[in-house]
Amino acid sequence: MSWYTFVDFEYIDSDELGETPEFDIERRLAEIELLVTSNQYHRDVAKDICELVTTKKASFKLISYAVIEIFSKLAARFPEVSFAVRGRGEDIRDIWLREYAGGKTVLALGPPEGASL
Numbered sequence: 001m002s003w004y005t006f007v008d009f010e011y012i013d014s015d016e017l018g019e020t021p022e023f024d025i026e027r028r029l030a031e032i033e034l035l036v037t038s039n040q041y042h043r044d045v046a047k048d049i050c051e052l053v054t055t056k057k058a059s060f061k062l063i064s065y066a067v068i069e070i071f072s073k074l075a076a077r078f079p080e081v082s083f084a085v086r087g088r089g090e091d092i093r094d095i096w097l098r099e100y101a102g103g104k105t106v107l108a109l110g111p112p113e114g115a116s117l
Contacts, residue, residue, distance in 0.1 A: 005060045005067045005087050005094075009052045012082040012099060020082040023053050028078070035077055036070065045070065052085075064089045064096055064111050071098060072105060079103030087111075 013019045033046040052058035082101040096110035
């Protein structure tokens with residue numbers, strides 16, 4: 001089982017959508033904390049999200065599927081922000097990528113079946 005997930009973050013600009021706005025972490029922190037805690041995750045996950053958005057790298061003490069779920073909900077909550085997250089768990093095959101635009105997943109790769117279980 002892979003409990004730690006290492007994640008990279010990048011904003012996505014596109015010809016159709018133009019330049020994406022960035023997360024205003026200080027202004028959005030309370031909303032991010034509410035999203036995290038209302039989904040039964042520890043408050044520290046909100047801090048990890050803020051670290052990721054600020055520094056473009058962070059680790060989460062969660063399995064990959066949980067991290068993907070959180071970022072899918074974050075994208076839906078802030079549809080004006082287009083971004084990508086790439087993760088890898090402790091297992092060598094536990095790798096994945098998600099891109100979000102308009103609050104929806106526009107690209108989903110991995111993790112392979114059985115990784116992080």
